[in-house]
Amino acid sequence: MEVSIGSVDIANTKTLDEFVHLYMPTCTADSKWTHPTSKEEYTISIQTASGLCDEDFTACFNLIELTSSQDYKKSKDGWKPRSKRKEMKLLDLKYLLVKLNDSLEGFVSFMPTYEDGYPVIYTYEIHLTTTLRGTGLASHLMKQLEKVARRILGIEKLMLTCFTSNERAVQFYQKLGYSKDEYSPPPRQLRDGTKIEASESQPSVAEILAHPSYKDTIWQLVPTQSGRLPVAKTRGGPLNIAWEVHGKGDIKLVWVMGLGTVMSAWQRQTLRYGHEQGEKYSSLIFDNRGMGNSDKPLLRYSTKEMALDLIELLDHIGWTKERQLHITGVSMGGMIAQEFAYLVPDRVASLNLVSTAPWIENTTTFVENLRTRINMFLPKSLDRSVTDAARSLFADSWLIQPDQTVVPTAATPGVVVPPSGAYGMFDTNYERFAAQELTKRLDKEKFQKAGFMLQAIAAGWHHKSPAQLKEIADKVGRERIMVLHGTKDNMITVPHGKKLIEMMQPEVGIIKEGTGHVFMLEEWDFHNEMVEKMFATGERLNKAS
Numbered sequence: 001m002e003v004s005i006g007s008v009d010i011a012n013t014k015t016l017d018e019f020v021h022l023y024m025p026t027c028t029a030d031s032k033w034t035h036p037t038s039k040e041e042y043t044i045s046i047q048t049a050s051g052l053c054d055e056d057f058t059a060c061f062n063l064i065e066l067t068s069s070q071d072y073k074k075s076k077d078g079w080k081p082r083s084k085r086k087e088m089k090l091l092d093l094k095y096l097l098v099k100l101n102d103s104l105e106g107f108v109s110f111m112p113t114y115e116d117g118y119p120v121i122y123t124y125e126i127h128l129t130t131t132l133r134g135t136g137l138a139s140h141l142m143k144q145l146e147k148v149a150r151r152i153l154g155i156e157k158l159m160l161t162c163f164t165s166n167e168r169a170v171q172f173y174q175k176l177g178y179s180k181d182e183y184s185p186p187p188r189q190l191r192d193g194t195k196i197e198a199s200e201s202q203p204s205v206a207e208i209l210a211h212p213s214y215k216d217t218i219w220q221l222v223p224t225q226s227g228r229l230p231v232a233k234t235r236g237g238p239l240n241i242a243w244e245v246h247g248k249g250d251i252k253l254v255w256v257m258g259l260g261t262v263m264s265a266w267q268r269q270t271l272r273y274g275h276e277q278g279e280k281y282s283s284l285i286f287d288n289r290g291m292g293n294s295d296k297p298l299l300r301y302s303t304k305e306m307a308l309d310l311i312e313l314l315d316h317i318g319w320t321k322e323r324q325l326h327i328t329g330v331s332m333g334g335m336i337a338q339e340f341a342y343l344v345p346d347r348v349a350s351l352n353l354v355s356t357a358p359w360i361e362n363t364t365t366f367v368e369n370l371r372t373r374i375n376m377f378l379p380k381s382l383d384r385s386v387t388d389a390a391r392s393l394f395a396d397s398w399l400i401q402p403d404q405t406v407v408p409t410a411a412t413p414g415v416v417v418p419p420s421g422a423y424g425m426f427d428t429n430y431e432r433f434a435a436q437e438l439t440k441r442l443d444k445e446k447f448q449k450a451g452f453m454l455q456a457i458a459a460g461w462h463h464k465s466p467a468q469l470k471e472i473a474d475k476v477g478r479e480r481i482m483v484l485h486g487t488k489d490n491m492i493t494v495p496h497g498k499k500l501i502e503m504m505q506p507e508v509g510i511i512k513e514g515t516g517h518v519f520m521l522e523e524w525d526f527h528n529e530m531v532e533k534m535f536a537t538g539e540r541l542n543k544a545s
Contacts, residue, residue, distance in 0.1 A: 007153035008119045011112045012092045016048055019094070023151040024144065033098070036135055042100050044141075049093040049109075056097060059104035061085060063127045071166055083206035090382070093124060096141055098132070105129045108141045112152055115159055115384045121149045122381050123160035142176060161204075161383075205382045208434045213424030217435040218264050219408050220416035221275060224248055224282070228293065231312040232305070241309055242293035243286035245317065246274025246414070251326065251535060252319050252349075253283045256310070256340075258331030259459050260452045262292035262440055268405070268524050269328075275414045281535075286313060288336070290451030298450060301458035303332065307339035320347075323542050326535050328352040330520060331492060332455065335462040342468060345475035349538035352531050354484045355517045357496035358503060359463040382441065386434045394516040395488040399430040433521065469503040480541060481506035482534050484527070486515030508534065 011023065024046065031044040047056070064084060072079040090111065098106035106128035113122050123145060128138060142158075149155040160178075162169050208214060223244035230238040244263065253273055255266045263285040274283040287294040288306050319325060326349050329337030334356025341348050390399055407423035408415040417423065426432040440447050464472070473481060483506050485497025494511060501509035508530070512523065519527040 008112045008114060008155075011152050016046065016051065016094075020046060023148045033137060033140060035132075040100060042098050042105065042137075044144075045097050045099070047095045047097060049089050049091065049095065052095060056095075056104060057088070060095065060097075060107050060109075060125075060127075061088065063104070063107065063129070064088075064125060067127045068166075080206060080210035083210035086209065087124070087204070087206040090124075096144060098128070098137065098141075106132050106137065106141075108145070110145055110148075111381060112148070112155070113381045113384070115157070115381070115388075118156045119152065119154045120157040120159045121145050121152075121155060122384075123158065124381075126160075138172065139176060203431055203434065205386065205434075205438065208386075208431060208438055211426065211431065211435065213426055214435050214438075216418045216420075216423050217432070217439050219267050219271065219423060220418075221246060221267060221270050221408070222414045222416060224274075224278075224414075225317065229313055229316050231309045232289075235305060235308065236297070236299050239289055239295035239297050239309075241286055241289065241295075241313055243284065243313055243317075245282055245284050246270050247278030247280075247282045249278060249280040249282050251281045251539060252324050253281050253326045253535070254310070254314070254319075254328070255283060255285050256327065256329035256333035256336050257285075257288060257291075258329075258333045258355075259455050260291060260447070262446060263287050264439075265436065266520070269520060269528065271406075271408055271412070271415075272528060275408070275412055278413060284314070284317070284319070286310070287446075288333075288455065290448075290455045292446045296448055296451035296454075298454070301454045303335040303458050303462045304339045304343075306336045306458065307343060310336065310340055311344060314347075322346050323349045323538070323545070326350045326352075326531075326538055328354065328531055329356065330354040331356055331517065332459040332462075335459060335464075338462075338464050338469075338472065341472045341476050342464065345472060348476045348480065349542060350534040351472075351476055351481045352484070352534055353482065353500060353506075354519050354527070355486065355489055355492055355497070356500065357462070357492050358465075358469055358500050360460055360492070360496070382438070385441065386437050389437055390430055390433055392490045393518050394429070394433070394522050395486075395514060397514070398516065398522045399428065399433070401429050403427060403429055403432045405432060429522075466503045469500070473504045473506065477541070478505055479507040480534070480538055482508035482510070482530060484508075484510050484512070484519060484530060486512050486517065486519065486523075488514055489517045491517040507537075 011019065014022065033042045033044055034040070035042065052060070061084065065081070069079045088109070092111045092113070093109050094111065096108045097104060108126040109124040111122050111124065113120060115122065126138060126141060145158055149158050160173070162173060223246050225245040226243065228240040228242050231241050232239055242263070255269060257263060257265060266285045270283055270285055273281040289309060290296050290301060314320065314325070323346070325347050327337045327340060329335070329352070334353040337351060337353060338356075338358070341351050403426040405425065407425070408417070410417050410421065426435065481504060483497060483501045483504065485494055487494050489497070497511060510530070512526070515523050
């Protein structure tokens with residue numbers, strides 16, 4: 001399958017020489033800038049993050065530490081040298097280096113990327129020694145980036161992040177015509193109740209990576225069974241599906257994950273049903289094709305094909321009895337669950353369709369819909385990727401609330417606790433989500449752009465007609481079906497959930513006010529309460545039949 005890429009992607013694939021030739025023809029190895037007072041000549045050269053020599057990298061870091069470490073220290077998470085060094089090596093970063101003879105006196109780092117669906121030039125750092133401040137050099141460097149922006153097709157903004165407490169910097173950018181972006185994140189609330197302006201202390205990728213709880217974001221829940229099963233041998237495969245079963249109870253639960261997400265995202269449910277209640281339940285979690293530890297073949301994906309993958313997996317582990325399976329699918333996983341129930345309705349004990357749709361249709365304005373679709377597919381900086389994902393998936397009011405996750409303990413069956421003896425907490429729900437998202441996105445084997453796009457195509461083309469939905473409801477039994485949707489769902493908007501309820505007429509159809517896309521995190525206690533009721537209903541109906 002051929003996947004087209006945009007102008008930003010093209011720019012980032014260029015060699016350094018090609019990039020300079022196409023986008024910065026006036027910036028050569030011997031570009032000069034003259035100090036207006038001393039008349040000394042400085043050179044301005046360009047280099048990639050990977051191409052920086054150790055001496056220049058260290059000089060850049062030292063300059064950041066000299067000019068900005070105090071601002072970082074005043075923020076909640078403080079100055080994290082190790083995390084800052086890691087951020088400075090992001091793959092597509094480029095550096096304009098300002099030198100006097102061989103001494104580095106300033107630099108700006110930047111990246112062509114996407115923010116909120118818009119192609120932009122993102123400025124990560126700009127730092128100058130004291131002798132160069134107020135000389136016009138900073139304006140000169142920013143104008144160089146503006147020239148790059150004009151030469152890359154479709155670039156609409158030049159963006160950066162600035163501490164609002166740094167009044168001098170704020171005034172400088174305002175003088176150049178910069179203003180606060182409409183997508184700047186809202187204030188956040190700490191565990192002690194303190195509200196902090198996001199512009200000053202919204203955790204960056206570097207700060208999340210440095211958080212003491214980050215390394216234990218994904219809990220070590222030991223599966224009862226696990227493996228990688230070859231499936232689809234006659235359907236374009238074989239391809240391997242990674243799976244785990246947690247618990248050994250008689251009630252069989254199947255958790256079907258959504259777009260671009262790995263099986264560990266179910267860890268709250270895995271903990272509850274596979275470990276805390278592992279004698280009662282057996283929980284199957286797995287990575288859909290294209291994601292996680294499953295294979296990522298370059299072929300056409302569909303929700304039906306992924307449902308067939310699941311059927312083969314269930315046959316393999318021996319979960320083949322009639323009315324044995326309690327299926328819970330979220331988002332794209334709910335679409336896969338629809339296909340599964342359409343193919344093998346007699347195997348379903350209960351069907352829980354969460355934040356999903358019979359098909360995707362445009363329920364917003366054309367511009368909003370176009371922006372959302374572009375935003376899904378195009379790459380952007382990690383900081384913006386995580387922030388955008390959070391806003392699409394969760395209600396803003398939840399993101400700023402204190403983290404109240406129930407974590408595993410040493411007394412929980414089948415759990416390996418970290419060396420500290422306990423799993424840590426984050427300050428806010430946003431921080432915990434960001435940490436989980438980063439563990440996925442920074443694993444280049446588990447999370448790949450092609451796999452994500454192929455899954456997105458499958459979700460976009462999913463379609464179950466009113467007649468097919470009625471057939472599912474008739475054959476599974478409406479009393480065994482629940483549809484759950486939130487009014488603040490920005491990923492699959494609430495009209496989709498209402499349409500699903502209207503067409504299937506399930507016994508339980510809930511539109512929950514104020515909830516976003518991910519009930520299993522944002523409303524985990526309510527979500528668990530509702531699916532448990534459906535598990536009980538399915539088991540009761542089985543005994544009565």
